Amino acid sequence: ASVAREKAGIIKPGVPVVTAAEGVALGIIRERCEALGTPLYVVGKDIACWGESAGLTGQRITVRGLKETYANLTIPLPGAHQRLNAACAVAAVEVLADRGFRITGEDITRGLAAVRWPGRCEVVRSSPLVLLDGAHNPAGAAALARFLRAHLSGRKITLVLGILDDKDREVMVKTLVPLAKKVIVTRPSDARAAGWRRVAAEARKYAAPVLEIEATDAAVEEAFTGAGADGVIVVTGSLYLVGAVRALLAGVPGGAA
Structure with missing residues (x-):
């Protein structure tokens, strides 16, 4: 309200x-x-x-x-x-x-x-499928969850998640984490992410395993390592995180901006 x-x-x-x-x-x-x-x-x-x-x-x-x-x-x-x-x-x-x-x-x-919306349900790679979504509030998380259920139900989802301290992480985690087979919590590149590990603590209420990897590039590397060609990697929780991963994948062979 x-x-x-x-x-x-x-x-x-x-x-x-x-x-x-x-x-x-x-x-x-x-x-x-x-x-x-x-x-x-x-x-x-x-x-x-x-x-x-x-x-x-x-x-x-x-x-x-x-x-x-x-x-x-x-x-x-x-x-x-x-x-x-x-x-x-x-x-x-x-x-x-x-x-x-x-x-x-x-x-x-x-x-x-001609509409383009970078970082909003944006597919930037196909094998494994990499989806970037800048959901950073409960409404955005709910919209992403509906999308994942509608289009990627049954797929093995690896969730790369980073949420700023001033966001409603409890609701966002509860909405998104149960949809994933694996969760990697990382730190968005912003001063408001000092408490990023609390996201992992919250995520463990709903899923296992939950990994904590502070560096974004290392978190993405871990996601690719375990996803497999048919897997799905969803990066979300913060526009800062999505922007960083988008830039990172633009320089990876097979990636796309």
């Missing part, structure tokens, strides 16, 4: 708001919009989106926007939550078009097809 109130602080009188928020967060946003006389458009009520996954490479969707319906849109981002993001983007573009911006349906189609 505190995050929703903080984000709702940017809402301005008369400036339309498009959101895919639900529950308490949506209530806070709606209250703010009503207080300021601001139009509010909600995915699932005013906007709809549906489609089919193309596995790890993305998905094809249809969005019923505020003005018209856009069929056969391609978004190169996997995960059901990305459909909601795409629906928000389409509706926001329609609002801008109403305000004089020259944006066509073709522009929307091309724009969504």
Whole structure:
């Protein structure tokens, strides 16, 4: 709720708001919009989106926007939550078009097809499969867990995990660690990661073995050593960690930025 109130602080009188928020967060946003006389458009009520996954490479969707319906849109981002993001983007573009911006349906189609989101359910290697996701809060961890269950259920997952001290590590660990066969806890390169070993202590409540390897490059090397060609390595918990591993793998033969 505190995050929703903080984000709702940017809402301005008369400036339309498009959101895919639900529950308490949506209530806070709606209250703010009503207080300021601001139009509010909600995915699932005013906007709809549906489609089919193309596995790890993305998905094809249809969005019923505020003005018209856009069929056969391609978004190169996997995960059901990305459909909601795409629906928000389409509706926001329609609002801008109403305000004089020259944006066509073709522009929307091309724009969504060109979307890239480094470090968000990003596959950077295929054998073993290496997935980078910058989830650093409970909501992000929950979205990643849903993605792993939907697309990688039954695969042997090695989790490389690093969480900053000021994050809700208990909830994140409880959400992600049970999905892994092996957990490697490492230290993100930030001063707020001084207590990184506490993540390992928390992880041991839900999984074994849990290794503690402070250096990121050594943690990644250990993950590759045990993963095997058919395994899955998931790096998550901190954008600092994901960024470091992404840069590291860009210099590894067979890796990709």
